[in-house]
Amino acid sequence: MPSHSPSDPDASLQAPDHRDESHELDLGQFLPYRLNSLADRISQALSRIYGERFGITIAEWRVLAWLSHREELTAKQIGEHTRMDKAKVSRAIQSLEGRTLIRRTQSSQDQRVHYLHLTREGEEMLGELIPQAHAWEAELVTTLSSGEYRDLLNTMGKLERQLARLEG
Amino acid sequence: MPSHSPSDPDASLQAPDHRDESHELDLGQFLPYRLNSLADRISQALSRIYGERFGITIAEWRVLAWLSHREELTAKQIGEHTRMDKAKVSRAIQSLEGRTLIRRTQSSQDQRVHYLHLTREGEEMLGELIPQAHAWEAELVTTLSSGEYRDLLNTMGKLERQLARLEG
DNA sequence: GGCAACTAGTTTCACTTGAAACTATATAGA
DNA sequence: TCTATATAGTTTCAAGTGAAACTAGTTGCC
Numbered sequence: 001m002p003s004h005s006p007s008d009p010d011a012s013l014q015a016p017d018h019r020d021e022s023h024e025l026d027l028g029q030f031l032p033y034r035l036n037s038l039a040d041r042i043s044q045a046l047s048r049i050y051g052e053r054f055g056i057t058i059a060e061w062r063v064l065a066w067l068s069h070r071e072e073l074t075a076k077q078i079g080e081h082t083r084m085d086k087a088k089v090s091r092a093i094q095s096l097e098g099r100t101l102i103r104r105t106q107s108s109q110d111q112r113v114h115y116l117h118l119t120r121e122g123e124e125m126l127g128e129l130i131p132q133a134h135a136w137e138a139e140l141v142t143t144l145s146s147g148e149y150r151d152l153l154n155t156m157g158k159l160e161r162q163l164a165r166l167e168g
Numbered sequence: 169m170p171s172h173s174p175s176d177p178d179a180s181l182q183a184p185d186h187r188d189e190s191h192e193l194d195l196g197q198f199l200p201y202r203l204n205s206l207a208d209r210i211s212q213a214l215s216r217i218y219g220e221r222f223g224i225t226i227a228e229w230r231v232l233a234w235l236s237h238r239e240e241l242t243a244k245q246i247g248e249h250t251r252m253d254k255a256k257v258s259r260a261i262q263s264l265e266g267r268t269l270i271r272r273t274q275s276s277q278d279q280r281v282h283y284l285h286l287t288r289e290g291e292e293m294l295g296e297l298i299p300q301a302h303a304w305e306a307e308l309v310t311t312l313s314s315g316e317y318r319d320l321l322n323t324m325g326k327l328e329r330q331l332a333r334l335e336g
Numbered sequence: 337g338g339c340a341a342c343t344a345g346t347t348t349c350a351c352t353t354g355a356a357a358c359t360a361t362a363t364a365g366a
Numbered sequence: 367t368c369t370a371t372a373t374a375g376t377t378t379c380a381a382g383t384g385a386a387a388c389t390a391g392t393t394g395c396c
Contacts (some may be wrong), residue, residue, distance in 0.1 A: 022289070023294070023295050023298050023299060024236050024237045024298065025233045025236050025237065025294075025298045025301065025302070026237060027233045027234060027249070027250075029232065029321075030233075030301070030305065031210075031308070031309065031320075031321075032207075032210045032211060032214050032305060032306055032308075033230075033233075034321070034324055035203070035207040035210060035324070036207040036208075036210070036211050037202065037208070037250075037251060038205075038207070038324055038327060038328055038331075039203040039204040039207035039208075040198075040207070041205050041251075041328075041331055042199075042200045042203060042204070042327075042331065043336065045331065045335065062195065062201075065193045065195050065198075065201075066195060068191075068192050068193050069192040069193065069194060081195070082195075082205075082244075083205060083208070083209075107325065117217075125291070126191070126193075127191050130191050130192065130193045131191065133193065133198070134193070137198065137199055137200060139330075139334060140199070140327065140330055140331065140334065141199065141327070141330075143326050143327075143329070143330045144323060144326060144327075148319070148323050149328075151316070151319055151322045151323070152199075152209060152320070153197075153199075153202070155312060155316050155319070155320045156202055156203070156206055157309050158311050158312060158316075159206060159210075159308065159309070159311075159312075160206055160209075161311070162307075162308055162309075162310070162311045163206075163209055163210065163213065163308065166213065166307060166308065167213060
């Protein structure tokens with residue numbers, strides 16, 4: 001098993017010529033596919049926790065998670081953070097409000113906007129859910145050294161920035 | 169911006185105690201979320217190539233890609249490789265067959281199974297599409313050194329194996 | 337003030353999805 | 367051989383989806 005090589009230090013090797021540009025495609029070696037299928041599997045596994053144990057969907061979970069560390073968010077802001085379209089956010093909010101996990105208060109400056117807050121009930125649920133999510137993540141990454149973990153996040157950050165550049 | 173640190177060498181640091189187990193959740197630091205949103209963005213960007221330029225869906229693209237380097241696949245095998253459920257595979261195949269990008273031949277040993285093949289037309293499309301997909305991927309990863317790229321795939325492999333272990 | 341353009345959030349509609357039921361075929365066992 | 371069970375692939379159905387239309391409220395400008 002190839003080890004976490006130190007890799008020719010910090011940069012200057014440009015295009016990763018890891019493979020020549022053939023007219024065949026090995027999806028197993030194609031980063032977008034690999035990433036997508038890994039992320040999918042992780043999402044599905046994790047959604048067993050919040051889906052089965054807590055009865056919430058991915059969208060709802062994302063809304064709650066954002067509210068857990070920033071109160072006073074609006075639907076729009078949540079949409080921006082989570083990159084979910086506004087219809088999806090709206091529906092998640094309706095469902096969470098129906099289950100009294102969150103509450104909405106209308107802004108007095110702008111009648112169109114509603115601030116979202118966790119209710120006590122919502123906080124209690126998150127108090128159980130979040131440690132379980134962290135524990136699951138910890139199990140997932142136990143086989144990584146902390147260096148590998150850090151490098152992974154780092155590399156993902158680079159890809160995100162490059163993506164923004166390509167999109168921009 | 170933290171650089172690609174060499175990280176305490178090869179291993180033995182067990183649980184990445186990168187963060188304590190709090191009752192708040194910063195989605196931006198939560199690996200499943202980060203991975204998922206990165207993969208999503210990449211998928212969407214890439215699907216602009218095969219969607220807009222070639223008029224095929226992700227599912228169709230996956231079927232074609234697998235056929236590009238292994239002829240004689242059945243619907244079931246494609247489902248296993250791509251982790252798509254059989255209904256989705258079936259629909260992708262119907263659509264591709266309708267556009268004469270693939271052809272199906274019934275197995276003589278087992279009347280239930282159909283082998284899938286690319287048609288000349290399908291091969292021609294892939295001959296254009298695959299280099300564009302590779303080129304796009306190359307642009308995405310240009311900011312990574314080849315070491316970082318290798319480490320990324322490596323780490324993803326570890327996560328995949330750990331996931332398989334957790335799933336039992 | 338009044339009109340046009342804009343924005344937050346909701347609803348509608350046509351399409352996609354996955355789970356389950358179904359069809360047709362194959363295999364194993366009594 | 368007959369019956370039960372399994373499998374490949376398709377279809378159905380109910381639920382979920384995003385794009386676009388819509389509602390209600392706001393801002394800019396004359």
